[in-house]
Amino acid sequence: xxxxxxxxxxxxxxxxxxxxxxxxxxxxxxxxxxxxxxxxxxxxxxxxxxxxxxxxxxxxxxxxxxxxxxxxxxxxxxxxxxxxxxxxxxxxxxxxxxxxxxxxxxxxxxxxxxxxxxxxxxxxxxxxxxxxxxxxxxxxxxxxxxxxxxxxxxxxxxxxxxxxxxxxxxxxxxxxxxxxxxxxxxxx
Numbered sequence: 538x539x540x541x542x543x544x545x546x547x548x549x550x551x552x553x554x555x556x557x558x559x560x561x562x563x564x565x566x567x568x569x570x571x572x573x574x575x576x577x578x579x580x581x582x583x584x585x586x587x588x589x590x591x592x593x594x595x596x597x598x599x600x601x602x603x604x605x606x607x608x609x610x611x612x613x614x615x616x617x618x619x620x621x622x623x624x625x626x627x628x629x630x631x632x633x634x635x636x637x638x639x640x641x642x643x644x645x646x647x648x649x650x651x652x653x654x655x656x657x658x659x660x661x662x663x664x665x666x667x668x669x670x671x672x673x674x675x676x677x678x679x680x681x682x683x684x685x686x687x688x689x690x691x692x693x694x695x696x697x698x699x700x701x702x703x704x705x706x707x708x709x710x711x712x713x714x715x716x717x718x719x720x721x722x723x724x725x
Contacts, residue, residue, distance in 0.1 A: 569717030571608065573632050575665055575680065576710045580630045584609040585717055586622065587700065589641060590724035592655060601657060602641045606704065608632040608715055613671060621722055625671040632713060634706070635662040636690060642697045650708065652684040660690045663708060682708055 571582045586607040591600045607622070609615060612629030615622055636648045639657040648660040655661065663686075668677030682688070688708035695701040695716065703716040 569715075571713065571715030571717065573608070573630070573665060573706070573711065573713035573715075575667065578667075580667070581610055582608040582630065582632060582713070582715055583611045584613070584615055585702075585715060585719040586615070586617070586722070587702070587719040588621070588722040588724060592637070601655065602638050602643070603655075604636050604638065604643060606632075606634040606636075606719075608713075613669070617720065617722075619722075620724075628668065628670045631664075631666040631669045631676075632706075632715075633662075633664045633666075634660060634690060634704075636660045636692070642694055643692055645693050646691075648690045648692060650682065650686060650688045650690070652682070652686065660688075663688075663706070663711075665711060680711070 569583050569585050571585070573580050573582055584607075588605040588607075590603050590605075592603050593600050607615075609631050610629035613625055613627045613631070616624040616626075636643070637655055637657050637659050638644060644658070646658060648658055650660045650663065653661055663682040665680040666676035666678070667680070670676070686709055688706070688711075690707075691703075691705040693703040695703055700719045700721045701717065702719055704713070705715075706713040
């Protein structure tokens with residue numbers, strides 16, 4: 538009987554230490570907080586993602602880094618593995634932004650908005666989706682900043698090794714302050 542109890546305890550310990558597979562579709566469950574305000578309406582954002590890829594042959598040392606930021610409210614459940622976002626369910630608000638840097642991680646600085654720019658230190662694309670419904674793949678309101686827009690993003694590394702960043706956006710009718718740990722995907 539004593540051997541059976543010891544064996545049961547050993548099995549439970551081994552089972553509890555089992556590593557999660559890399560390709561598990563794991564929802565993001567962090568405690569980040571931030572907000573975006575559009576036309577006076579303030580919306581909380583709690584899920585932070587950043588993806589980095591290279592744009593070869595565009596800048597110094599034959600490369601340029603492109604960063605994709607995705608910030609979402611808690612109404613959305615975002616699933617991911619170690620490489621990318623694998624699925625989204627629910628309904629909520631989403632802020633997307635793309636910017637370029639000649640170093641990785643990005644420099645602490647202001648990134649001026651220039652629509653579809655692929656130059657270092659530029660914010661090249663922004664979109665705010667209010668009431669995004671993942672099942673319908675559409676939003677109640679979709680604000681897409683284009684060539685006639687002006688503004689900037691201020692980027693600050695708080696703890697670069699752990700992907701803790703602060704981003705502040707100032708665009709027409711939009712302000713956002715987001716600070717916390719970002720889930721990082723590297724595409725190179």
